[in-house]
Amino acid sequence: METGLRIALYQPDIAGNTGTILRxxxxxxxxxxxIEPAGFDLSDRALKRAGMDYLEMARLTxxxxxxxxxxxxxxxGRRLVLFSTKAASPYTDFRFSxxxxxxxxxxxxxxxxxxHEKADTRLIIPMVKGARSxxxxxxxxxxxxxxxxxxx
Numbered sequence: 001m002e003t004g005l006r007i008a009l010y011q012p013d014i015a016g017n018t019g020t021i022l023r024x025x026x027x028x029x030x031x032x033x034x035i036e037p038a039g040f041d042l043s044d045r046a047l048k049r050a051g052m053d054y055l056e057m058a059r060l061t062x063x064x065x066x067x068x069x070x071x072x073x074x075x076x077g078r079r080l081v082l083f084s085t086k087a088a089s090p091y092t093d094f095r096f097s098x099x100x101x102x103x104x105x106x107x108x109x110x111x112x113x114x115x116h117e118k119a120d121t122r123l124i125i126p127m128v129k130g131a132r133s134x135x136x137x138x139x140x141x142x143x144x145x146x147x148x149x150x151x152x
Contacts, residue, residue: 004098005147006031006078007140008069010115012116013039019055019136026057028148031037033061033101041109064144066115073101082119084110085133091123096147107136 004130007025012018012034027034034042042062061068082103083091102118105111116122125139134142 005096005144005151006033006072006101008033008035008080008101009136010035010066010103010105010111011037011039012136014080014136017107017135017137018042022058022060023035023054023148024141024144025059026054028144030144031059031061032064033069033073035063035066035067039106043129052070067114068107070118076119080118081121082111082116083125083139084111084116085124086116086121087124089120089123090126091120091143091146092126094123096150099149102140102143104136104140104145 007021007030009018009021011031018034018040022032024030026109036042056126061072078099078101079097080103081094081096081100081107084105103111103115105115123143125134125142127134133139
């Protein structure tokens, strides 16, 4: 059920979330870009535990930093869709494309303004007033589910 979609994680902090996202992507046939440095060793046991045996199925590309990711992403001609609590447009109102890369920031701090500015579009997951943010793996699953549904 490959869609062409990719998930990009900007300097992820939590191995368990990253492992869960890699498992989700493997099961849905999506590629994953990890933009380093990560807040953990990418060979960490927690990452392997969360991803289980699906890590071998994951189409993972590691980028040494934002500059390396940006160069590869630009060369591929893909649209960069950033998910941010600072965005205004709900992800449910957006038309996803097979050439989209869904970019998610660090659990602790999101993405810097310089990365925010590079996105082709910025989307938010609407929440009730007073809620700060959802778990990263949950956010990725919600958005990816909607994107896959649209592209099915």
